[in-house]
Amino acid sequence: GAVVSQHPSWVICKSGTSVKIECRSLDFQATTMFWYRQFPKQSLMLMATSNEGSKATYEQGVEKDKFLINHASLTLSTLTVTSAHPEDSSFYICSAIGQGTGMNGYTFGSGTRLTVV
Amino acid sequence: AQSVTQLGSHVSVSEGALVLLRCNYSSSVPPYLFWYVQYPNQGLQLLLKYTTGATLVKGINGFEAEFKKSETSFHLTKPSAHMSDAAEYFCAVTPLVGNEKLTFGTGTRLTIIP
Numbered sequence: 525g526a527v528v529s530q531h532p533s534w535v536i537c538k539s540g541t542s543v544k545i546e547c548r549s550l551d552f553q554a555t556t557m558f559w560y561r562q563f564p565k566q567s568l569m570l571m572a573t574s575n576e577g578s579k580a581t582y583e584q585g586v587e588k589d590k591f592l593i594n595h596a597s598l599t600l601s602t603l604t605v606t607s608a609h610p611e612d613s614s615f616y617i618c619s620a621i622g623q624g625t626g627m628n629g630y631t632f633g634s635g636t637r638l639t640v641v
Numbered sequence: 642a643q644s645v646t647q648l649g650s651h652v653s654v655s656e657g658a659l660v661l662l663r664c665n666y667s668s669s670v671p672p673y674l675f676w677y678v679q680y681p682n683q684g685l686q687l688l689l690k691y692t693t694g695a696t697l698v699k700g701i702n703g704f705e706a707e708f709k710k711s712e713t714s715f716h717l718t719k720p721s722a723h724m725s726d727a728a729e730y731f732c733a734v735t736p737l738v739g740n741e742k743l744t745f746g747t748g749t750r751l752t753i754i755p
Contacts, residue, residue, distance in 0.1 A: 530684070558742060567731065567747045568685075617684050619743070630675075630743060632684040 530633025547618035553598035554620035562615040647746035660719040664732035
């Protein structure tokens, strides 16, 4: 079945530094990637939608200059949290759809726990 | 626009008892509905989905859900709870399985009592 690999699983960084999270579709071409943020004991909040080769579409209230999304190929999308601050600490999850995802549609990565200290 | 309401942020059932997790949706167009399960510090795993056709949908791990248009509901059930079912469950809706975003409910944490 369709698999999305997300790395790293967890990361700790110092305040003011940048962190990059990668999502790779291993066995299908991800035409669209979604990036979510999840606070403890809360639901998933969509941050942005990216189509391969195009600029990401950000949800209202999400700072596009802070959360840089790149979807340069059909198998890789990255989320870079720039100048991270403690309030950016959260669980980030990517999801992909495309050729090969079949009837399941959306395939999710395993998530990245970001802690900013 | 689509929205999802999950009644009950926490549900506790005894092992072997019926599991019922409620989901109601709002959609201006025919919806596609999903149930996902999330274990701690992990991504989401698809339990089952409704797109078109049969309204009673069977999923993995013994779960099933019934799409009831008249009630705008898509409740998740399992006849007999197992300890391994303890997790967070999310109902989600999208107007089209394509490049449309999923809209999630707030989630229900299921606890199984031994």
